[in-house]
Amino acid sequence: MKVIDLRSDTITHPTPEMRRAMFEAEVGDDVYGEDPTVNRLEAMAAGIMGKEAALLTPSGTQSNLIAVLTHTHRGDEIIVGDESHILWYEVGGASTLGGVIMRAVPNDSRGRLNPDDIERAIRSKDIHYPETKLVCLENTHNRCGGAVLTPDYTDEVCDLAHARGLKVHLDGARIFNAAIALGVPASALARNVDSVSFCLSKGLSAPVGSLLCGSKDFIERARKFRKMLGGGMRQAGIIAAAGIVALEAMIERLAEDHANAKRLAQGLAQIKGITLAQDEIPTNIVMFRLSPELSVVEFAESLEKTGVRVGLRDGRPFRAVTHCMVSSSDIDEALARIEGVCRKLRSRA
Ligand SMILES: Cc1ncc(COP(=O)(O)O)c(C=O)c1O
Structure with missing residues (x-):
């Protein structure tokens, strides 16, 4: 994996x-x-x-x-x-x-x-x-x-x-x-x-x-x-x-990271249980929150087990940052894994 x-x-x-x-x-x-x-x-x-x-x-x-x-x-x-x-x-x-x-x-x-x-x-x-x-x-x-x-x-x-x-x-x-x-x-x-x-x-x-x-x-x-x-x-x-x-x-290619961040944000916005914490995604940082019925701790633990790593700091939204070691197909894969975790947590909520 x-x-x-x-x-x-x-x-x-x-x-x-x-x-x-x-x-x-x-x-x-x-x-x-x-x-x-x-x-x-x-x-x-x-x-x-x-x-x-x-x-x-x-x-x-x-x-x-x-x-x-x-x-x-x-x-x-x-x-x-x-x-x-x-x-x-x-x-x-x-x-x-x-x-x-x-x-x-x-x-x-x-x-x-x-x-x-x-x-x-x-x-x-x-x-x-x-x-x-x-x-x-x-x-x-x-x-x-x-x-x-x-x-x-x-x-x-x-x-x-x-x-x-x-x-x-x-x-x-x-x-x-x-x-x-x-x-x-x-x-x-x-x-x-x-x-x-x-x-x-x-x-x-x-x-x-x-x-x-x-x-x-x-x-x-x-x-x-x-x-x-x-x-x-x-x-x-x-x-x-x-x-x-x-x-x-490495400067010009940052545009790819920005496109991937937008792709990630668009995908996250479609997932039930997730809301974006930003109106727009200007560069390579995407912040999102879980809806209140889902547990932040459980989400973080389950997501980590799927091999998708995102940033989490006390009380802050989750943070996902795109970069040159993540391709657009990785973004699609990450979205599928995130969707799977949310589905599992929703079924238990
Ligand atoms: C806006 C900003 N300034 C400064 C720094 C510090 O850089 P470094 O981690 O190299 O000390 C960071 C690191 O993430 C940053 O995001």
């Missing part, structure tokens, strides 16, 4: 082309700036994002943390979405390690922060207040079902933030999904932000790595924070080689 793993696009394995590139990678000591493959990947990333420079980091979490550390000082405040990855899933690193306060404003269902809410959250000068330094956006938005922020919306937030002397960091872990969904270059989604991070190890299928991009001065300072966090990697060209393949060969 084939396991169809829809928990996350992070479970994707390096492709044969990546493994070959890793094997053959030219390497050096990257802490000395001497790894030619890392240097090439960083230059590529900066070019793709339309920024002056880029920094390879081990993870999206570390890229976001380095961005916060570089844009702020201890005791500052940053504005984040109340559904943002930085707030929910990065172990509070911005606060514990960066010493900043995370001020949450509501995300709407499309992953946006209302500009009026941002305005209201920016502190005025007052001896009682921390200083607001940074606004963080997320594109695509993980907890908002892979929602996409448009270039115009991002520009609007940047204009507002910059007018008040704040910087903007974009958590673009899945920015290429957004670019493909909108049919725009990724650089258009990041053109006015002060920093943007993106991941190689999600839908792009590389084994490890994220890139933080920004101005030359910003990246120079960020490099020092990466070292402080223990993220200075030596012959990291091994990782970078896979990243280069990811950027050259």
Whole structure:
């Protein structure tokens, strides 16, 4: 029985082309700036994002943390979405390690922060207040079902933030999904932000790595924070080689994942006992709920036994993420298995 793993696009394995590139990678000591493959990947990333420079980091979490550390000082405040990855899933690193306060404003269902809410959250000068330094956006938005922020919306937030002397960091872990969904270059989604991070190890299928991009001065300072966090990697060209393949060969095909996510959502909507938790499926994330008469625990256990794996986190809808290790016929097979589990549970309800 084939396991169809829809928990996350992070479970994707390096492709044969990546493994070959890793094997053959030219390497050096990257802490000395001497790894030619890392240097090439960083230059590529900066070019793709339309920024002056880029920094390879081990993870999206570390890229976001380095961005916060570089844009702020201890005791500052940053504005984040109340559904943002930085707030929910990065172990509070911005606060514990960066010493900043995370001020949450509501995300709407499309992953946006209302500009009026941002305005209201920016502190005025007052001896009682921390200083607001940074606004963080997320594109695509993980907890908002892979929602996409448009270039115009991002520009609007940047204009507002910059007018008040704040910087903007974009958590673009899945920015290429957004670019493909909108049919725009990724650089258009990041053109006015002060920093943007993106991941190689999600839908792009590389084994490890994220890139933080920004101005030359910003990246120079960020490099020092990466070292402080223990993220200075030596012959990291091994990782970078896979990243280069990811950027050259894996971006355009994300459209297939989006088509498969829509196929999955359409199929789920037909299954008695399941409702979609999203109005639309913009990219590769599908969230769904069970009707109240079906037990979440029983559904999760029974589904796992059929070899279909989906994400489940306390009280949240189920999450299914499409990626390059799941084909459209796998989607049909997964739907058949999900339908079977729902039928069995309904017969007992
Ligand atoms: C939106 C977003 N940002 C950041 C991250 C963190 O990436 P990593 O798992 O590489 O630390 C993730 C991971 O899923 C994510 O979805």
